[in-house]
Amino acid sequence: xxxxxxxxxxHTLRTVALGSATLGIVSGALGAFAVLRRQALLGDxxxxxxxxxxxxxxxxxxxxxxxxxxLGAAIAGWLAALAIIGVARTSRIKTDSAMALTLSVFFxxxxxxxxxxxxxxxxxxxxxxxxxxxxxxxxxxxxxxxxAAVGALGLFALLALWKEFKLLSFDPDFxxxxxxxTRRLDILLTGLLVIAIVVGLKTVGVVLMSAMVVAPxxxxxxxxxxxxxxxxxxxxxxxAAGVLGALLSTTAETSTGPTIVLVATGLVVVSLxxxxxxxxxxxxxxxxxxRRMLALEAVIADLASLAAQHGSNATHPHDIGAxxxxxxxxxxxRALSELAADGLARQHDTGGWSLTPRGLAEADRLARSRRxxxxxR
Amino acid sequence: xxxxxxxxxxxxxxxxxxxLAYQQRPVLWDVDxxxxxxxxxxxxxxxxxxxxxxxxxxxxxxxPAAGEVLIFGQPYASQRRRVAYVPQRGSVDWxxxxxxxxxxxxxTYGGLGWVRRPGSSERxxxxxxxxxVGMECYADRxxxxxxxxxxxxxxxxxxxxxDADVYLMDEPFQGVDATTERAIVELLxxxxxxxxxxxxxxxxxxxxxxxxxxxxxxxxxxxxxxxVERVFTEENLRHTYGGRVAxxxxxxxxxxxxxxx
Numbered sequence: 317x318x319x320x321x322x323x324x325x326x327h328t329l330r331t332v333a334l335g336s337a338t339l340g341i342v343s344g345a346l347g348a349f350a351v352l353r354r355q356a357l358l359g360d361x362x363x364x365x366x367x368x369x370x371x372x373x374x375x376x377x378x379x380x381x382x383x384x385x386x387l388g389a390a391i392a393g394w395l396a397a398l399a400i401i402g403v404a405r406t407s408r409i410k411t412d413s414a415m416a417l418t419l420s421v422f423f424x425x426x427x428x429x430x431x432x433x434x435x436x437x438x439x440x441x442x443x444x445x446x447x448x449x450x451x452x453x454x455x456x457x458x459x460x461x462x463x464a465a466v467g468a469l470g471l472f473a474l475l476a477l478w479k480e481f482k483l484l485s486f487d488p489d490f491x492x493x494x495x496x497x498t499r500r501l502d503i504l505l506t507g508l509l510v511i512a513i514v515v516g517l518k519t520v521g522v523v524l525m526s527a528m529v530v531a532p533x534x535x536x537x538x539x540x541x542x543x544x545x546x547x548x549x550x551x552x553x554x555x556a557a558g559v560l561g562a563l564l565s566t567t568a569e570t571s572t573g574p575t576i577v578l579v580a581t582g583l584v585v586v587s588l589x590x591x592x593x594x595x596x597x598x599x600x601x602x603x604x605x606x607r608r609m610l611a612l613e614a615v616i617a618d619l620a621s622l623a624a625q626h627g628s629n630a631t632h633p634h635d636i637g638a639x640x641x642x643x644x645x646x647x648x649x650r651a652l653s654e655l656a657a658d659g660l661a662r663q664h665d666t667g668g669w670s671l672t673p674r675g676l677a678e679a680d681r682l683a684r685s686r687r688x689x690x691x692x693r
Numbered sequence: 694x695x696x697x698x699x700x701x702x703x704x705x706x707x708x709x710x711x712x713l714a715y716q717q718r719p720v721l722w723d724v725d726x727x728x729x730x731x732x733x734x735x736x737x738x739x740x741x742x743x744x745x746x747x748x749x750x751x752x753x754x755x756x757p758a759a760g761e762v763l764i765f766g767q768p769y770a771s772q773r774r775r776v777a778y779v780p781q782r783g784s785v786d787w788x789x790x791x792x793x794x795x796x797x798x799x800x801t802y803g804g805l806g807w808v809r810r811p812g813s814s815e816r817x818x819x820x821x822x823x824x825x826v827g828m829e830c831y832a833d834r835x836x837x838x839x840x841x842x843x844x845x846x847x848x849x850x851x852x853x854x855x856d857a858d859v860y861l862m863d864e865p866f867q868g869v870d871a872t873t874e875r876a877i878v879e880l881l882x883x884x885x886x887x888x889x890x891x892x893x894x895x896x897x898x899x900x901x902x903x904x905x906x907x908x909x910x911x912x913x914x915x916x917x918x919x920x921v922e923r924v925f926t927e928e929n930l931r932h933t934y935g936g937r938v939a940x941x942x943x944x945x946x947x948x949x950x951x952x953x954x
Contacts, residue, residue, distance in 0.1 A: 486789045493752050493778040494803035541790050541835035
């Protein structure tokens with residue numbers, strides 16, 4: 317609780333929380349489109365590939381200004397994307413292999429340059445190694461301002477071209493027949509993915525940044541069937557994961573990136589399990605309920621047909637041995653006890669079972685609705 | 694049948710010498726396609742005959758190595774708004790988070806221009822198109838919860854909203870139930886009655902005569918084309934399918950493709 321209280325007095329904590337919220341909103345919202353367009357792996361490749369960009373930008377300018385490093389990261393990420401597309405197009409290497417190749421080559425190059433920088437005298441201050449796993453505590457006000465500005469630019473583009481991006485993501489061919497410049501829109505939307513990545517690099521780190529791009533969108537998708545709601549939710553989830561993770565890591569002194577990612581993953585797991593329409597748990601419950609309903613209906617139908625065979629006295633008790641043999645003892649027993657509780661069937665003193673008059677009426681109704689499935693629908 | 698020609702109007706679609714290849718393999722070879730105005734035309738041919746490729750080349754989605762496409766005598770780029778496209782149902786991800794009405798509204802995007810969002814009039818038009826295909830009850834349904842036939846009708850409604858003159862459809866009957874098939878046939882006839890032109894890739898040889906006025910038989914080359922009663926003959930079919938039509942024995946290979954129209 318003192319962490320939350322500290323938010324309002326502690327300047328550093330406030331900066332960290334604001335910055336993490338910004339990065340969560342931006343990467344969550346822009347990442348949602350990457351999820352829908354199945355570009356999650358591209359995002360991963362691009363974020364790893366950003367490392368040499370950061371290192372080279374520092375080497376060439378000697379500056380650690382966030383905008384300079386972000387620009388370096390963005391350019392390297394872009395080049396990686398182009399390399400992937402180029403390799404996949406011009407050679408027989410498939411896209412997934414092209415991604416793996418590009419990722420490792422760029423990341424390896426980044427590590428080499430990084431080691432080179434570390435060995436320079438007075439380079440320890442550069443702190444570029446923080447870009448690997450991220451560090452929220454190192455966040456400065458200038459970082460937050462740059463993140464907010466770059467992120468706002470990306471979000472503005474997303475909102476302005478909302479319908480274009482939506483159609484491009486759902487049905488690019490149709491978009492092309494409408495005369496939309498799908499090539500350029502594709503480049504632009506991938507550019508927004510780059511923004512989603514570079515905005516969080518310093519806080520989350522190149523290794524895990526793609527999780528921040530993908531996780532909020534994947535979690536949000538479970539809760540809604542509307543694109544607008546999904547993107548909004550993704551932004552909120554991203555912000556929650558960012559703030560919570562950053563604060564946790566600051567107080568527990570763990571690496572920020574991994575902590576944020578764990579929180580985001582937690583959101584995904586909860587969503588996958590418990591989201592109403594798509595959650596695994598609800599689906600299980602629905603399946604279990606419908607199995608039970610079907611068993612009930614089957615037992616009613618069985619008892620009704622036994623009664624029919626008996627002619628005049630429909631509520632005459634029947635031995636349920638045959639039912640047990642066909643449907644399984646446990647199923648039949650549970651169904652019978654539920655039917656008895658509902659007053660649809662009763663057990664006679666002899667141990668035999670029969671439907672009550674109400675049970676017979678119910679059996680009749682069920683049989684008719686089965687015969688005319690159009691009515692049931 | 695060739696009303697367009699007789700009245701001096703241009704053909705709805707005139708493609709000449711279309712040639713298109715992936716790597717070294719020709720997919721379309723020197724194909725001419727002439728579609729008069731106001732007809733329903735089927736494009737028929739075996740798998741890999743280039744039927745979808747032909748549609749996509751007409752639509753400018755693929756750049757042909759050679760050849761030219763004219764829509765009402767003009768280049769496609771200037772006639773875009775007069776052409777509507779119904780892609781294969783399987784070409785998109787139906788788990789996309791959106792509703793049936795929203796998909797149909799996408800048909801209005803072409804007339805909106807940049808940045809502008811569809812408003813109430815666009816949604817009203819989309820709702821009207823949904824009614825035309827008998828899907829008005831499903832407007833707010835998430836698209837993954839629709840059956841195959843319903844998804845197909847959503848795509849048709851999206852094309853109707855475009856209010857085009859030429860409709861290019863890629864297998865509109867594929868995998869749909871009998872109800873939807875009847876609904877689509879009625880829709881095609883209504884379009885024809887309005888003077889619209891429809892070109893559809895079609896797989897079911899049994900129904901070509903019943904549903905369509907004209908047919909183009911395609912197998913990389915155009916084998917034959919014209920009014921169904923004249924062109925849709927067993928001999929032409931044998932040339933198209935290389936002898937693999939039901940009831941015709943043998944496994945004649947590529948040399949059958951050499952037969953000209």
